[in-house]
Amino acid sequence: MELTKNITLGVYLPGETIIHRLDPRTKIIAATILIVMLLLSRSYIAYAAVAFFIAMIIVISAIPMGYALRGLKPMLPVLLLMWIFQLFLFRDSDTLVLFNWWIFEATEAGLHMGNLIILRVLFLFTVTTLLTLTTSVVSLTDGLENLLNPLRKVGVPSQELVMTLVIALRFVMILAEELEKIIKAQMARGVAFDQGNFIQKTKKIFPVFLPLFVSAFKRAEELIIAMESRSYTGGKGRTKMKTLHMSRVDLTAAITILIFTGLMIYINIATEPFI
Amino acid sequence: MPIEVINLSHSYKIGTPFEHKVLHNISLSIKDSQFVGIIGPTRSGKTTLAQHFNALHIPKQGKILIDNEDTADKKTDLVKLRHRVGYVFQNPDYQLFAPTVGEDIAFGPSHQKLPRTEIDKLVQESMHQVGLDFDTFRNRDIFALSGGQKRRAAIAGVLACRPKVLVLDDITAGLDPRGREEILNVIKDLHQNQKITILFISNSMDEVALLAERIIVIDQGMIKMDDLTRNVFARTEELRSIGLELPEATVALENLRSAGFHLPNGILSVDEAIEAIAAALREKGAHN
Numbered sequence: 432m433e434l435t436k437n438i439t440l441g442v443y444l445p446g447e448t449i450i451h452r453l454d455p456r457t458k459i460i461a462a463t464i465l466i467v468m469l470l471l472s473r474s475y476i477a478y479a480a481v482a483f484f485i486a487m488i489i490v491i492s493a494i495p496m497g498y499a500l501r502g503l504k505p506m507l508p509v510l511l512l513m514w515i516f517q518l519f520l521f522r523d524s525d526t527l528v529l530f531n532w533w534i535f536e537a538t539e540a541g542l543h544m545g546n547l548i549i550l551r552v553l554f555l556f557t558v559t560t561l562l563t564l565t566t567s568v569v570s571l572t573d574g575l576e577n578l579l580n581p582l583r584k585v586g587v588p589s590q591e592l593v594m595t596l597v598i599a600l601r602f603v604m605i606l607a608e609e610l611e612k613i614i615k616a617q618m619a620r621g622v623a624f625d626q627g628n629f630i631q632k633t634k635k636i637f638p639v640f641l642p643l644f645v646s647a648f649k650r651a652e653e654l655i656i657a658m659e660s661r662s663y664t665g666g667k668g669r670t671k672m673k674t675l676h677m678s679r680v681d682l683t684a685a686i687t688i689l690i691f692t693g694l695m696i697y698i699n700i701a702t703e704p705f706i
Numbered sequence: 707m708p709i710e711v712i713n714l715s716h717s718y719k720i721g722t723p724f725e726h727k728v729l730h731n732i733s734l735s736i737k738d739s740q741f742v743g744i745i746g747p748t749r750s751g752k753t754t755l756a757q758h759f760n761a762l763h764i765p766k767q768g769k770i771l772i773d774n775e776d777t778a779d780k781k782t783d784l785v786k787l788r789h790r791v792g793y794v795f796q797n798p799d800y801q802l803f804a805p806t807v808g809e810d811i812a813f814g815p816s817h818q819k820l821p822r823t824e825i826d827k828l829v830q831e832s833m834h835q836v837g838l839d840f841d842t843f844r845n846r847d848i849f850a851l852s853g854g855q856k857r858r859a860a861i862a863g864v865l866a867c868r869p870k871v872l873v874l875d876d877i878t879a880g881l882d883p884r885g886r887e888e889i890l891n892v893i894k895d896l897h898q899n900q901k902i903t904i905l906f907i908s909n910s911m912d913e914v915a916l917l918a919e920r921i922i923v924i925d926q927g928m929i930k931m932d933d934l935t936r937n938v939f940a941r942t943e944e945l946r947s948i949g950l951e952l953p954e955a956t957v958a959l960e961n962l963r964s965a966g967f968h969l970p971n972g973i974l975s976v977d978e979a980i981e982a983i984a985a986a987l988r989e990k991g992a993h994n
Contacts, residue, residue, distance in 0.1 A: 436719050444723055498722050609800070615762050616801040619793040620867060621817035623785050642803045645849075649799075 434611045439502035440556070441600040444564045449680055450492035451565050455574025457681040461688045462562045468695045469554050473704035478550050480698055484691055485557055492565050502560050503553060510549050517545035543705045563600065572597050573675055591665050598654070606647060613642050707773040707790060707870040707903065709736040709759060714768035716754055716927075728754050729927045732768070736871075739901045743908060743918030743935065747949045751927040752907050753796075756873050759905065760791035772871075789818065792869030796876045798860040807833075807851070807859050808844035814867040832865035835900075836892050854885025861892065871903040872896065878913060890917065915939060915953040915974040923948065936972045955979035 445451070450458075469481060489499045519532075521541035529537045563571065572593055579589035614624060617639065624635055716729040728751045736742055746752050757763045758770050761777040761784045770777045772787055795801050804810035808829055815825045830840050836858040843859075851859060857877055864872065874893065878886045890913060896902045897917075908914050914921060914935070921938040923931040925948045931938050939945070939956055946952075952960070959973045959982065969986055973979050 433718065436722060495723060501722065612795070612797070612800045613803070615757070616793075616795050617803070617813075618762060619760055619788055619795075620801075620814040620863060621785050621789055626785075638803050642800060646799060 434614075435604060435607045437501055437505050438604060438607050439498065439560050439564065441563050441603045443567050444494055444498075445567070446493055446565065448492050448565075449684075450488060452678075452680060453565075453684055454675055454677050454681045455566050455570040456578055456675060457677070457684050458562055458566055459571075459574050459578060461684060462558050464688055464692055465558050466555060468692065469551055469558070472695065472699055473547070474699060474702040475546075475705060476702050477695060477698045478554070480691075480695060481554055485554065485561070488561055492561070494561070494564055499557065499561065499564065503556060506552070506556065510552060513552075514545040514549055517541050517548055521545070547705075568597055568601065569673070570675075571600075573671060573673065577675055588665065590669070602647075602650075605650065606643065609646050610639065610643055613639050613646075708738060708771075709791075709871065709903075710769075710771040710774075711735065711755075711758070712769040712771070714755075714758065714765050714770060716751075716758070716763060716765070716767070718754075720766075727927065732927075732929055734922060734929065734932060736903060736905065738870075739897070739903055741897050741904045741906065741917060741919050743906050743914035743921040744924065745908060745911070745914055745921060745950060746924035746930075748909075750924045752924055753875055755924065756875055756905060756907055757793070759871070759873050760788045760793045762788075762793070785817070789814065789867040790869055791871045791873065792864035792867055793873045794857075794861050794864050794875060794877050796879060798856040801860045801863065802848045802856060805848065806844070807838070807846045807848060807862075810848060810859060811863045811866050814863060818867070828866045828868070829862075832862040835865055835896065836862045837888065838862060852885070854881055854888060857881065857885070857889055858892065861889075865896075869902065871905065873905045873907075875907045876909060878908065878910065886913075893917065911939075911951050911953045912955075915956070923950070925949075935974065939974060940972050959983075 465481070465484070468477075472478060472481065486496075489496055518537050518541045519535040521538065521544040523538065523540035526538045526540035529539055529542065531537075566574070575593040575596070576590050579587070579593065582589050618624060622635055622638075624632065626632075627635070711732055711734045714729055714732040715727065717725055717727045719725050728749075732755060744752050744756065754763065758765060758777070759772070761770075761772075761782075764778050766778075772791060775782045775787065777784070777787065802810050804813055811829045811832055812825050815828045820828070829844075833840050833843065838855065838858050843855075848856075848859070861874075861877070872893075878889055881889065893904060893906070894917060897904050904917075906914065906918060918935050921931065921933065921935050922929060923938060923945070930948060931941065931944070939952055942952055942956075942960070951957075953974050955973055955976045955978065959969050959979055962983070963969050967983075967986055968989070969982050973982055
């Protein structure tokens with residue numbers, strides 16, 4: 432029983448590589464560009480290019496490949512379900528019908544749409560995970576706040592938003608640990624989570640959520656009190672212990688990303704979109 | 707229902723960069739109706755070891771035999787085994803999830819597919835054992851309970867499964883003195899009158915000294931001592947080097963001894979200490 436083992440989103444894996452040393456702003460912008468490229472791409476070659484680029488980042492940042500991709504494992508059943516839905520339900524007027532099954536019709540357009548969605552989710556998740564794996568919470572906060580600061584002028588509470596996001600990221604792990612404890616406590620009293628068919632298994636999950644929600648609210652309340660007792664009043668007037676500095680590595684990274692962006696645009700124009 | 711642990715090792719997060727070993731080659735055996743205290747600094751591996759006893763952790767290296775049944779064996783019925791080895795968690799909030807006390811205590815037995823009347827009887831009995839009045843508390847909202855009542859409800863929920871062994875994971879932490887004493891009395895009663903084997907994990911040396919007949923000291927995932935309570939607390943220097951304290955009475959007598967009083971070694975409880983000091987004073991009086 433180890434749920435936290437498969438959670439990689441929001442985990443920071445300390446290291447000394449170039450990727451780790453990059454300014455958090457560079458990494459955040461790079462990740463954003465990558466995500467935009469992902470959402471605009473509509474050809475398999477483009478996705479192959481993205482995959483190659485992500486693989487390079489993983490190798491350079493010295494994160495074990497298996498660990499970087501581990502977080503995807505729990506998502507696979509959901510993705511498979513999405514793929515099946517797309518395959519049978521996506522309709523396009525002039526598309527090839529692959530096969531019929533009962534009242535359902537699998538089309539070529541549906542197949543591609545399913546693939547597209549799966550590729551997008553997988554890569555989106557991997558890019559975000561890589562960002563948190565190589566960036567500590569503190570620098571992630573600093574970087575995001577710094578980038579969103581101009582928005583304060585138009586009244587966006589950027590620092591509060593970032594604080595919320597960071598707390599949410601931290602809570603992923605905390606809640607997973609709590610969930611593990613609750614499941615163990617119920618196993619100890621005779622619930623066999625791994626026995627029974629799909630419906631029986633699903634039913635057993637419900638009693639787990641009540642204590643989880645209770646403890647989540649409790650923790651949130653404690654956190655609020657802790658923050659208030661240390662005079663947290665939002666972002667206004669807060670100063671930073673560490674100031675951010677761009678270095679030559681960041682310039683290199685920026686150029687790399689720009690070249691990659693150009694390449695992606697070229698690929699997308701030159702190749703036939705599959706959907 | 708004897709427990710046998712043979713060369714047990716355990717690691718967390720295997721296959722990730724965060725892999726770490728928390729138990730190293732643990733071997734021990736626990737006989738029926740023993741009251742065993744398990745002590746050690748935080749993160750020493752106490753809870754991980756304890757969760758092996760009711761198969762919440764299945765050994766990958768080494769073996770655990772509960773009543774001669776191997777927990778790693780696919781044929782072992784783990785649900786039944788977990789009913790025989792009850793586990794009370796440190797934080798009752800993880801354990802209590804039904805809306806009312808009665809329903810929560812009935813959770814364990816209802817998974818044994820017992821008839822309704824039998825379940826009711828079990829609930830009533832276990833509530834009685836922990837000193838919660840059946841009529842008052844049966845329909846009480848879980849969230850309306852005090853800390854001590856919550857612990858008692860949690861223990862009752864485990865007792866309702868009729869365990870032969872009870873693993874108690876630091877269940878007095880954070881309780882006020884009165885709640886603590888009530889809980890300890892419940893446990894003492896279970897051990898003496900029901901002959902239930904108790905594995906008592908605690909950070910309070912006073913509690914362990916008072917209750918346990920045998921103590922296992924764990925540090926950095928290894929067994930450092932495994933002996934009768936008196937013998938363990940006689941090894942003061944070793945315990946201190948691990949970062950553990952001694953029972954208050956033992957410390958008090960140690961201080962008096964170093965101040966020149968003639969007092970015996972191996973005093974564990976306040977009552978014993980009072981007697982020893984009184985005897986020493988009488989002796990002194992006789993001399994003068």
